[in-house]
Amino acid sequence: MSCCGPGANYSEIDEVSRFVSARLAAFLETLRDSGFPVGLAEGRDAASLMGAGYAARPGLLRSAFKHLFSSRRSDWEKFDGLFDAFWLGKRVRSRSIATGSAKAANNPSLKSLPSNSTAPRRGDESALDQIPSADEAPGERDGEGRMEGASRADNLAEVDFRNMADPAQIEQAHLAAARLARIMRTRLTRRDLARRRGYRLDLRRTIHGNISHGGVPIRLVRRRRKETPLRLVVLLDASGSMSMYTGVFLRFIHGVLDQFRQAEAFLFHTRLAYVSDAMKEKDAARALDRLSIMAQGAGGGTKIGESLQTFNRWHAARVIHSRTCVMIVSDGYETGDAALLGREMAALARRCRRIVWLNPMMAWQGYAPEAAGIKAALPHVDLYAPANTLNSLTALEPYLMKL
Amino acid sequence: MKDRNEIAQALAASGYIADTELATAISMMQLLKRPLLLEGEAGVGKTEVAKALAAVHATELIRLQCYEGLDQSAALYEWNYQRQLLSIQAHRGDDADAVEDRIFSEKYLLERPLLAAIRRDRPPVLLIDEVDRADDEFEAFLLELLSDFQVSIPELGTISAITIPHVVLTSNGTRELSDALRRRCLYHYVDYPDADREARIIMARIEGAGASLSLQIARMVEGIRKEELRKVPGVAETLDWAAALVGIDVRDLHDAPETVHETMMCLLKTHEDKSRVTREVTDRLLGKVA
Numbered sequence: 001m002s003c004c005g006p007g008a009n010y011s012e013i014d015e016v017s018r019f020v021s022a023r024l025a026a027f028l029e030t031l032r033d034s035g036f037p038v039g040l041a042e043g044r045d046a047a048s049l050m051g052a053g054y055a056a057r058p059g060l061l062r063s064a065f066k067h068l069f070s071s072r073r074s075d076w077e078k079f080d081g082l083f084d085a086f087w088l089g090k091r092v093r094s095r096s097i098a099t100g101s102a103k104a105a106n107n108p109s110l111k112s113l114p115s116n117s118t119a120p121r122r123g124d125e126s127a128l129d130q131i132p133s134a135d136e137a138p139g140e141r142d143g144e145g146r147m148e149g150a151s152r153a154d155n156l157a158e159v160d161f162r163n164m165a166d167p168a169q170i171e172q173a174h175l176a177a178a179r180l181a182r183i184m185r186t187r188l189t190r191r192d193l194a195r196r197r198g199y200r201l202d203l204r205r206t207i208h209g210n211i212s213h214g215g216v217p218i219r220l221v222r223r224r225r226k227e228t229p230l231r232l233v234v235l236l237d238a239s240g241s242m243s244m245y246t247g248v249f250l251r252f253i254h255g256v257l258d259q260f261r262q263a264e265a266f267l268f269h270t271r272l273a274y275v276s277d278a279m280k281e282k283d284a285a286r287a288l289d290r291l292s293i294m295a296q297g298a299g300g301g302t303k304i305g306e307s308l309q310t311f312n313r314w315h316a317a318r319v320i321h322s323r324t325c326v327m328i329v330s331d332g333y334e335t336g337d338a339a340l341l342g343r344e345m346a347a348l349a350r351r352c353r354r355i356v357w358l359n360p361m362m363a364w365q366g367y368a369p370e371a372a373g374i375k376a377a378l379p380h381v382d383l384y385a386p387a388n389t390l391n392s393l394t395a396l397e398p399y400l401m402k403l
Numbered sequence: 404m405k406d407r408n409e410i411a412q413a414l415a416a417s418g419y420i421a422d423t424e425l426a427t428a429i430s431m432m433q434l435l436k437r438p439l440l441l442e443g444e445a446g447v448g449k450t451e452v453a454k455a456l457a458a459v460h461a462t463e464l465i466r467l468q469c470y471e472g473l474d475q476s477a478a479l480y481e482w483n484y485q486r487q488l489l490s491i492q493a494h495r496g497d498d499a500d501a502v503e504d505r506i507f508s509e510k511y512l513l514e515r516p517l518l519a520a521i522r523r524d525r526p527p528v529l530l531i532d533e534v535d536r537a538d539d540e541f542e543a544f545l546l547e548l549l550s551d552f553q554v555s556i557p558e559l560g561t562i563s564a565i566t567i568p569h570v571v572l573t574s575n576g577t578r579e580l581s582d583a584l585r586r587r588c589l590y591h592y593v594d595y596p597d598a599d600r601e602a603r604i605i606m607a608r609i610e611g612a613g614a615s616l617s618l619q620i621a622r623m624v625e626g627i628r629k630e631e632l633r634k635v636p637g638v639a640e641t642l643d644w645a646a647a648l649v650g651i652d653v654r655d656l657h658d659a660p661e662t663v664h665e666t667m668m669c670l671l672k673t674h675e676d677k678s679r680v681t682r683e684v685t686d687r688l689l690g691k692v693a
Contacts, residue, residue: 037586045435052434060407063427068435071585073442076592203484204476215491318576347633 020050027086034082036069058088170247177248177390178255231262233319233352235311237330239269239302245360245388247288249329252393254279254287264319268307274315301335304373308344316351325354329387331361334373342376349380356396358387406430410459419448419455420596420603428591429456438549438570440585443593446637449573452593453530456569463527465568467516469537475544479554481513482506507558521552521564529568535578546584596638598625604638605645612649619656619692620645623663626688627670630680636670644669660689 024046031038045068049055054064062083070076205221213219234253238246253265257279267273278290320326326348334341349355357377361367363386369375378384383399386392407426414421414429421429432439441449457464467478487506494502514522520529534542548554552564572588574580596604601621605612612620624641636644647666653659664685671677 037582039586042586045437049431049434054431060427063424064431066424067428067431067439067589067591070590070592071440071582071588072590073592076590204482207484207487215488318579321577 021047024050030082030086031069034078036075037071038069042068174248174251177252177393231321231324232256233324233326234263234265235326235328236265236267237269237302237304238267241302241331241333250288266311268304270301270303272307272310302330302333303336304330304334305336305338305341305344308341308348312344312347316348320352322353324352325356326352327356327358329358331359332369332371332374332377334371338372338376341373345377345380354382355380356383356385357381358385360386360388362386363388363392413459414455415607417455417458418607419451420600420607422600425452425591428589431589432569436567438572438588440572440574440588440590441593442574442576444595444635444637445575446639447593447595448638449593450530450532453528453571456571457528460528460569462525463523464530465516465520465527466530466532468532469534471536471538473537473541477515478517478541479515480518480556481515483511483513487511517548518554518562520568521554522562523566526566527568529570531570531572533575534572535574535576535580539581542581542584546587549587595628598622601638601641605642608642609645609649612645616654617645620648622692623656623688624670626691627680630684632676632679634672634676640670656689656692660686663689
């Protein structure tokens, strides 16, 4: 992947000097480090652009490269800074690296992140606990029998997540959450298939299928309706007050993203972060590691309203369609403006099919939705349910199937 | 290679006021023979770019509007089955090979936009509009077409491009496009124009809009875009509004604040936005417009 650009291109770009080629290769490397999808073809085109006279003025070259190398709005916006820093020597403190972008996963400098991140997490064990590896949790390896696994899960099913302290127990809860996500996926898909039915004639297939009848259409082929599969969008509250639950829910979301064809995930505390890309990491432990960094930005309370506003403004159009269920996992302790939360919930309700609000605190004794935030939000919520045990998560499944 | 200033001038002559970056992108499109992907909010004039480009090259604009469920038979080609059936019935008793040769010939082939675009003598502008609305499968197919510019029709064989069209894709961001497609294309983010450029757009498009009125309108719209609205007005809305104001003979916005507020319906398209921009808000915005 590294040092691919100019080596192969010398013959094509005689007029571009060796020195410029080397600089260009280094620039491509910088872009790759920043998460730009830059391949061989882009390198070649960049060289030919320089040969074609675009290098005459820095402004022109910057604009040309910007079009060539950017491929989304975030790239577009940070490109000028990168270009100036590299070619014009304007100093930036460090290379800006796109955290959370899919490409960044291949990036060696990011791979080293988990080891850096373990240090600050030591202190807080219950929350975003790293999953112990197999040798740390012997109970995971032995006793592969299905029944045994299931019965163990049954015992766990009623334990409140916040009361799980021992790492092995947490690990099991995580596995159960992942399994739950998988089960939900299969059922939902099956239902999807059963609902298909033909609604108009497919001439191409009809004629092809009736060649043996001399072209007389005896057996008709109908077109099937293509159903948009259910899309699940999860907004997870990662604030301090939720810290006892975030770990399990992150694992659940990881399972959901892995299993559903269409699912998106966001984290919020005082601001909103798009985490689907980070969560699509196959290895759950690694995904959680990447996320724990984002989640730890918490501290100053929860601004659900503002986070929803960001969501509605910048993400909703892309991630929500007519068969979308939005799942908000939060305790509803809003430290921002409760009226804003109400308004944004109304806007969200207009867009999507269903809003499910999972509140882990709901099952606590004596809990009533008194907080201003949750009061403002509840009128727009279709299902308000507790989610403090695995069983309560499972109980949601029939509801999701009805969407 | 056309210089980017020439391109900007040519675009302006055809009624599209481009910024220099877009002109650069278009000159690169010709040089590198890559498609251009335009992203941006609805109503910033993405589709207009393709129209203006066709005017600049004095060539045909072939448009493929994408939608969910768009498939090859609507985008690429389709056999004219009704005619084929008719032909089979009419020439009953012919030799089977002869029938086959006849009904699978060009005469019975219906050209759809993508096939049409590669079979013109003069390279047309191919506009693939709102590509994010099409399905993933279609996107993959498009990717193949855009790199090879050839189409294989099982009954006829492979049809190679006579000319390579100028391809413009637009996306509204309703769905995330694949990295492969993005990488294949040059990327340009179309933002709302600044007040000066919008004023020039109004002057170019609306007959009878003077320089000072155009600038006032553009500044006003710029202010409205900064309000917290559900549906931010695009350039098309600005033009509507300008046309309305010119139509009722408003020369200066300050002379007719009443009319300004009433005609604001050209810009505000939801009930919520309409009730948010009250008369006071209008007056406040008007106050900022010099």
